[in-house]
Amino acid sequence: MSQSPIIKIKNVNKSFPNKKTSTQVLNEVSLEINRGETISILGESGCGKSTLLNIIGGFEKADEGQVILDGKIVSRPTRKCIMLFQNYGLFPWKSALKNVELGLEGSDLTAKERRERALHYLNVVGLEGKGELFPHEVSGGMKQRVAIARALALQPEMILMDEPFAALDTFNRYHLQDELLRIQAKEKTTIALVTHDIDEAIYLSDRIFIMHANPGRIHKEINIQLSKPRDRSHSDFQHYRKLIFEEFHFNREHSPIEFHI
Ligand SMILES: Nc1ncnc2c1ncn2[C@@H]1O[C@H](COP(=O)(O)OP(=O)(O)O)[C@@H](O)[C@H]1O
Ligand SMILES: [Mg+2]
Incomplete structure (x- = not known):
């Protein structure tokens, strides 16, 4: 370090x-x-x-x-500098993948790049293959993983x-x-x-x-x-x-x- x-x-x-x-x-x-x-x-x-x-x-x-x-x-x-909240801050009507992608809207990335980036960070937090699940279908721990993936996807400092x-x-x-x-x-x-x-x-x-x-x-x-x-x-x-x-x-x-x- x-x-x-x-x-x-x-x-x-x-x-x-x-x-x-x-x-x-x-x-x-x-x-x-x-x-x-x-x-x-x-x-x-x-x-x-x-x-x-x-x-x-x-x-x-x-x-x-x-x-x-x-x-x-x-x-x-x-x-x-991204803030991660205790209550996850996910949109309940969006899938895990869409929740992560959403954070990338407004960036310079194309839709394809946003998708790839979101999938990558879902993998990083151990949610490979779980992107289609909605927040109400997953545990609190998994919700927080989605929130962490969304934060990481922005590649913040x-x-x-x-x-x-x-x-x-x-x-x-x-x-x-x-x-x-x-x-x-x-x-x-x-x-x-x-x-x-x-x-x-x-x-x-x-x-x-x-x-x-x-x-x-x-x-x-x-x-x-x-x-x-x-x-x-x-x-x-x-x-x-x-x-x-x-x-x-x-x-x-x-x-x-x-x-x-
Ligand atoms: N927006 C606010 N308006 C008025 N008082 C506030 C506000 N935010 C926090 N406080 C007060 O400031 C103090 C510190 O709050 P906070 O930073 O939330 O503490 P902690 O996160 O350590 O529990 C508390 O007494 C709280 O009531
Ligand atoms: Mg507090």
């Missing part, structure tokens, strides 16, 4: 107005993500993870600070994932996490993942940015120096779990029982 940043997030501040005043959601958030890297933004619910990801993707504007992707300031969503596996059961989640590792190793896409799942963050990430809340800020960066694929039951993995758990626990006045993430 090269160490050149593909994206730089610089001193981002963001507040949302509420009834009388406004609440600061992000405070001086700065981080850089290297090309080909997978990073996680880990924090409890409401700490500003989605807001930060939305700002990185150009869906939301920072009050102050900048996001610079490939040397250019991000001011709106682009095809270079970067994919943003907002708790992409949170709606899946444990087995499907583990399976999809493995798929994501395999795909990322092949495609070398840069991935920024938001999660409240400590194990998921350790399993997938090269680096984890721990966010604390009120206002949302980067508390700590942790390098996960374990080769992939990782063994969740290994003591090295447990070491990072403990380290991260303590980061949150130390931030609390109450017992770990009251630790909501």
Whole structure:
């Protein structure tokens, strides 16, 4: 992996107005993500993870600070940086193949090239021969694969994932996490993942940015120096779990029982 940043997030501040005043959601958030890297933004619910990801993707504007992707300031969503949502965002009346093709409309590709590209990425996510199925005919895990294929087909510089596996059961989640590792190793896409799942963050990430809340800020960066694929039951993995758990626990006045993430 090269160490050149593909994206730089610089001193981002963001507040949302509420009834009388406004609440600061992000405070001086700065981080850089290297090309080909997978990073996680880990924090409890409401700490500003989605807001930060939305700002990185150009869906939301920072009050102050900048996001610079490939040397250019991000001011709106682009095809270079694609967001993958937890609820898949598929069109129910379109087949898997059509859903992937649809993302390519408006590109320079011909209809034949769009079809070929869509088929290729359905294969990449393990859905060879499944292109004619409709979203209601497939499991949540398969829907998310279609969504990943649609994102990959655009050949973006970067994919943003907002708790992409949170709606899946444990087995499907583990399976999809493995798929994501395999795909990322092949495609070398840069991935920024938001999660409240400590194990998921350790399993997938090269680096984890721990966010604390009120206002949302980067508390700590942790390098996960374990080769992939990782063994969740290994003591090295447990070491990072403990380290991260303590980061949150130390931030609390109450017992770990009251630790909501
Ligand atoms: N569009 C919005 N308008 C007002 N408040 C918002 C908006 N989006 C998020 N918030 C608030 O900002 C805080 C952070 O939200 P969010 O980024 O969704 O957190 P997370 O993804 O970490 O759960 C929450 O208190 C939420 O209620
Ligand atoms: Mg969120």
